[in-house]
Amino acid sequence: MKNSNKQNGTFVISLDFELLWGVHDHETKESFRQQILGARTAVDTMLKLFDRHQIHATWGIVGMLMAESKEELQSYFPTLKPQYEKAALSSYGYMDDVGADEQNDEFHYAHSLIKKIQEYPNQEIASHTFSHYYCKQPGQTKETFEADLYAAQRIAKEKFGVELKSLILPRNHFVGDYIESACKAGFCVVRGNPKSFAYNKSSMLARVFRFVDTYIGICGKKTFVMKADANIQAVDVKASTLFRKYNTRLAFLEKYKVAHIKREMKYAAKNGEVYHLWWHPHNVGENTALCMAQLGEIFAYYQTLQEKYGFDSKTMYEAAEEIRNENSDVM
Numbered sequence: 417m418k419n420s421n422k423q424n425g426t427f428v429i430s431l432d433f434e435l436l437w438g439v440h441d442h443e444t445k446e447s448f449r450q451q452i453l454g455a456r457t458a459v460d461t462m463l464k465l466f467d468r469h470q471i472h473a474t475w476g477i478v479g480m481l482m483a484e485s486k487e488e489l490q491s492y493f494p495t496l497k498p499q500y501e502k503a504a505l506s507s508y509g510y511m512d513d514v515g516a517d518e519q520n521d522e523f524h525y526a527h528s529l530i531k532k533i534q535e536y537p538n539q540e541i542a543s544h545t546f547s548h549y550y551c552k553q554p555g556q557t558k559e560t561f562e563a564d565l566y567a568a569q570r571i572a573k574e575k576f577g578v579e580l581k582s583l584i585l586p587r588n589h590f591v592g593d594y595i596e597s598a599c600k601a602g603f604c605v606v607r608g609n610p611k612s613f614a615y616n617k618s619s620m621l622a623r624v625f626r627f628v629d630t631y632i633g634i635c636g637k638k639t640f641v642m643k644a645d646a647n648i649q650a651v652d653v654k655a656s657t658l659f660r661k662y663n664t665r666l667a668f669l670e671k672y673k674v675a676h677i678k679r680e681m682k683y684a685a686k687n688g689e690v691y692h693l694w695w696h697p698h699n700v701g702e703n704t705a706l707c708m709a710q711l712g713e714i715f716a717y718y719q720t721l722q723e724k725y726g727f728d729s730k731t732m733y734e735a736a737e738e739i740r741n742e743n744s745d746v747m
């Protein structure tokens with residue numbers, strides 16, 4: 417039975433959609449071929465699955481994927497570009513690898529896929545920055561960050577008629593004082609990190625903790641109560657858990673991964689908290705059928721929790737709006 421005295425829990429899903437733009441500093445078209453081509457097919461499969469289970473999802477899309485040709489892509493480049501000390505991180509340095517259009521280059525363009533996302537109900541088009549921007553990298557500045565976000569807004573508006581509201585920063589590099597810049601550029605919702613040290617450090621130890629956490633949960637609870645902070649204009653809809661790729665070498669662990677996600681969902685549903693699951697389409701670009709079976713199980717469980725506890729699927733923007741409305745009711 418639904419407890420009417422308590423706030424209902426919220427199930428948030430977000431995707432970091434970037435194709436090769438998010439990985440070109442350590443992968444190539446050849447080394448990442450299967451994941452990218454698989455990701456393109458998985459977008460379609462996921463949309464159908466979301467629709468079947470009435471899942472609301474937020475798609476954080478790299479703005480560069482939105483162009484239809486190389487010429488058009490370059491016309492959206494901001495004048496101020498990040499000059500990272502580690503030059504390999506800059507998407508602007510890979511123009512020689514970019515083909516003429518989506519038909520000729522499935523690694524750097526996704527206009528047709530984004531159109532498809534727009535055809536489905538309850539899907540939010542959000543931003544993963546214009547150029548897959550790295551906020552914490554030496555060499556970039558607040559000015560180049562702002563210029564990147566304005567470019568993201570411009571291409572989304574002109575190509576898809578969308579005013580972007582939610583921002584997912586690459587590698588979840590969440591920099592406190594950049595929030596003001598994000599707000600100025602129209603972003604009122606951001607995705608921060610879980611509180612545990614393992615999700616706020618990039619050391620090897622933190623990575624090991626994150627890996628183990630996926631299967632048995634050693635980093636404490638990652639569900640949370642969302643609050644709008646009057647001093648910060650943007651609402652932080654923190655990430656809870658990364659839905660990791662199917663690990664064929666350690667396949668026996670896979671059932672623990674799904675069981676852990678379901679435990680966290682149940683906790684959020686029963687306690688009126690938020691649970692935010694996220695991944696990249698390329699994480700499910702290999703072993704796609706196995707991944708979809710897992711997601712299908714997770715979404716069927718969501719529907720059980722919805723009936724029992726009123727657990728509700730929301731996009732990042734919808735989840736943030738609910739908090740804002742509650743706050744304005746109180747005032």
Ligand SMILES: [Zn+2]
Binds near residue numbers: 434544586587
């Ligand atoms: Zn990314």
